[in-house]
Amino acid sequence: MTFLVTGATGNIGSLVTHRLIKDGHRPRVFVRDAARARALFGDAVDMHVGDLARPGPALRKALAGSDGVFLLNSGPRLAGRDRVVVQAAADAGVKHMVKLSTLDVRTGVGTGPWHARGEDAVRQSGLPYTFIQSAAFMSNVLGWAESIATEGVLRSSTGQGRIAFIHPDDLADVITHALTTGEHIGESLVVTGPEALSYAEMAARIGAVIGKEVRYEELSDEEAHEAALAYGGGRQYADALVDIWRAVRDGRLTTVSDGVERILGRKPLPFDRWLHQNAEAFQ
Numbered sequence: 001m002t003f004l005v006t007g008a009t010g011n012i013g014s015l016v017t018h019r020l021i022k023d024g025h026r027p028r029v030f031v032r033d034a035a036r037a038r039a040l041f042g043d044a045v046d047m048h049v050g051d052l053a054r055p056g057p058a059l060r061k062a063l064a065g066s067d068g069v070f071l072l073n074s075g076p077r078l079a080g081r082d083r084v085v086v087q088a089a090a091d092a093g094v095k096h097m098v099k100l101s102t103l104d105v106r107t108g109v110g111t112g113p114w115h116a117r118g119e120d121a122v123r124q125s126g127l128p129y130t131f132i133q134s135a136a137f138m139s140n141v142l143g144w145a146e147s148i149a150t151e152g153v154l155r156s157s158t159g160q161g162r163i164a165f166i167h168p169d170d171l172a173d174v175i176t177h178a179l180t181t182g183e184h185i186g187e188s189l190v191v192t193g194p195e196a197l198s199y200a201e202m203a204a205r206i207g208a209v210i211g212k213e214v215r216y217e218e219l220s221d222e223e224a225h226e227a228a229l230a231y232g233g234g235r236q237y238a239d240a241l242v243d244i245w246r247a248v249r250d251g252r253l254t255t256v257s258d259g260v261e262r263i264l265g266r267k268p269l270p271f272d273r274w275l276h277q278n279a280e281a282f283q
């Protein structure tokens with residue numbers, strides 16, 4: 001079996017690529033930055049260099065002979081890029097497309113509508129697919145690392161609302177399992193972490209791990225929007241983030257699913273595990 005990974009230089013795609021290599025595969029990666037991919041994977045992958053926003057022969061070549069594709073696209077225009085990839089994949093005879101989507105397609109919150117349009121493009125292509133409808137990632141907490149390290153504060157507009165962040169390792173295991181076994185074709189897999197926590201509870205847990213008090217301070221939506229714009233990614237992305245945080249505050253994103261356990265046969269990894277692995281970032 002030959003697998004193609006898009007987004008391989010990113011957070012989740014790199015974890016998936018490493019898992020495929022560890023499982024004895026030689027994955028193909030479709031990347032913009034060859035040097036970055038070489039630094040991550042050495043000579044263990046077949047490299048295809050191109051841009052999903054301007055695909056051409058490089059994408060067709062990467063897809064030719066690929067059995068399964070991991071599709072990762074982000075940003076407000078992701079659905080257009082999903083459509084281009086799945087059409088080219090269908091033409092190339094790809095047998096299975098695993099798309100990283102979001103749990104928020106079910107609520108229409110934040111980036112949900114972008115991914116819903118991407119899922120539609122995949123469905124319309126007729127390609128066998130698996131959608132991974134993921135909760136927010138524990139690694140998002142790194143966005144608060146600087147204020148925690150320098151001021152001992154986590155600020156957000158999420159009030160007392162809770163959300164069950166997923167460990168990136170769980171997500172990568174689920175994606176790799178879906179891709180390599182083909183056991184979940186035609187399914188939308190909802191995956192979350194094991195427990196929904198408020199941001200104040202997360203702040204307290206971070207404090208316990210780094211041995212210093214971490215306070216939670218509430219922001220207004222306007223203040224949160226300003227902070228989101230400063231992350232980069234543009235206005236639409238900032239709008240989407242504030243929408244997600246508002247939905248958390250309103251108690252609309254509290255889903256805890258049994259997806260990870262059902263798919264992998266083991267419990268999802270707890271937030272404390274991720275914290276111990278990443279404590280340095282907050283010190």
Ligand SMILES: NC(=O)c1ccc[n+]([C@@H]2O[C@H](COP(=O)([O-])OP(=O)(O)OC[C@H]3O[C@@H](n4cnc5c(N)ncnc54)[C@H](OP(=O)(O)O)[C@@H]3O)[C@@H](O)[C@H]2O)c1
Pocket residue numbers: 006007008009010011012013030031032033036050051052053054072073074075100101102103111134135136137140
């Ligand atoms: N964060 C969350 O809580 C959350 C929750 C649910 C779903 N999601 C979804 O997860 C995805 C983000 O995953 P991630 O955290 O792994 O992302 P990431 O770390 O930002 O990585 C994005 C990857 O996509 C590549 N890429 C971006 N634009 C590209 C283009 N035009 N052509 C080719 N490659 C391109 C990047 O390559 P370069 O290295 O060249 O930039 C990078 O490898 C999004 O679809 C998001 O909606 C996120």
